[in-house]
Amino acid sequence: SLDASEGGTVSGSGQFDYGSNPPIYATPSSGYSFSGWSGEGASDPSSPSTTVMMSEDHSLTANFDLNLHSLTINQLQGGTITASEGTYPFGTQVTLLAVPFPGYSFSQWTGEGITNQGTLSTTVEMTDDRNISALFELNTYMLAVNASEGGFVSGSGQFDHGKTVSIQATPNAGYSFFKWTGEGASDPLSASTTVLMSEYR
Numbered sequence: 057s058l059d060a061s062e063g064g065t066v067s068g069s070g071q072f073d074y075g076s077n078p079p080i081y082a083t084p085s086s087g088y089s090f091s092g093w094s095g096e097g098a099s100d101p102s103s104p105s106t107t108v109m110m111s112e113d114h115s116l117t118a119n120f121d122l123n124l125h126s127l128t129i130n131q132l133q134g135g136t137i138t139a140s141e142g143t144y145p146f147g148t149q150v151t152l153l154a155v156p157f158p159g160y161s162f163s164q165w166t167g168e169g170i171t172n173q174g175t176l177s178t179t180v181e182m183t184d185d186r187n188i189s190a191l192f193e194l195n196t197y198m199l200a201v202n203a204s205e206g207g208f209v210s211g212s213g214q215f216d217h218g219k220t221v222s223i224q225a226t227p228n229a230g231y232s233f234f235k236w237t238g239e240g241a242s243d244p245l246s247a248s249t250t251v252l253m254s255e256y257r
Contacts, residue, residue, distance in 0.1 A: 057113075063088035063120030068108075077107040082118035087146030087183065091119045122146050125182045134160035134192025144182040153177050154190040159217030159254070163191040197253050199223075199240075206231035215253045224248050 058069040058080060068080035082090050082104040090104040097114035100106040108114055123146040129137050138153040154162045154176045165173045167188035172178045180186050195217040203209040203225065211223030225233050225247040233247040243249040 057115040059115070059117045061117060061119045063122060064090065064118060066118045072110045074110060076110045078110065079105065079107050080116065081105050082120075084120050087123050088120040089123055091121045093118055126185045127180070127182065128185075128187045130187065130189040132189055132191065134194065135162065135190060137188070137190050139188075146183060148182040149179045150182060151177070151179055152188065152190075154192075156192050159195050160192040161195055163193045165190055197255055199251060199253065207233065211251070217253060219253045221251045221253055222248070223251055 058066040060066045060082065064082055064084040066080065066082050068078060070078065072078045077099070080093075080098070082093070084090050084104070093101040093106070093116050095114065095116035097108045098106050098116055099109065104118070108116070124143045125146060126143050127139070127141055127150060129139055129141045131137060135154055135156040138155060139150060144150060149171075152165070152170075154165070156162050162176050165178060165188065167180070167186055169180045169183065169186050170178055170188070171180070180188055196214050197217065198214050199212055199221055201209045201212045201223050207225055207227040209223065209225050211221055213221070215221050223236075223241070225236070227233050227247075236244040236249065240251040241249050242251065
């Protein structure tokens with residue numbers, strides 16, 4: 057007589073002659089592993105495929121354990137991931153949250169089992185060991201430098217977050233520089249100054 061705990065099936069039960077050695081089999085379901093036979097008579101209680109020496113009636117149970125899988129979180133430049141590394145039972149849905157640092161934007165998740173690779177908040181299904189990263193990109197901003205009548209300017213362009221950009225105002229003959237208008241000039245009264253690129257200017 058064969059029985060199975062949750063997580064698998066068995067085969068091989070029946071009525072057999074004294075002295076025979078019928079084979080018995082334990083087959084784990086997806087996400088489970090065979091952990092051993094309980095009861096008397098299995099020639100190898102730790103093997104899912106073994107035999108029983110029929111010298112009397114026997115009752116055996118195949119035992120199965122839910123698999124555990126490890127989650128590894130890689131913290132890369134530009135942000136952090138809110139999630140708990142560790143070991144989770146097969147099939148667990150672990151919530152992940154990507155948090156960009158100032159000046160960075162979330163790009164995508166990498167790794168197997170991610171539900172949605174393009175969203176800040178997603179889940180990973182623990183049906184295997186998982187190694188997860190979130191990719192972040194440094195923001196870039198456009199700096200537009202313009203001049204009123206009477207001179208010209210230089211310094212426009214696209215720059216990375218945190219970069220200090222030099223800008224220059226040059227008056228035409230008969231004109232004098234007055235000041236910079238708009239946000240970001242470190243010295244609005246100087247014809248030659250800088251702009252810290254922390255946003256579009």
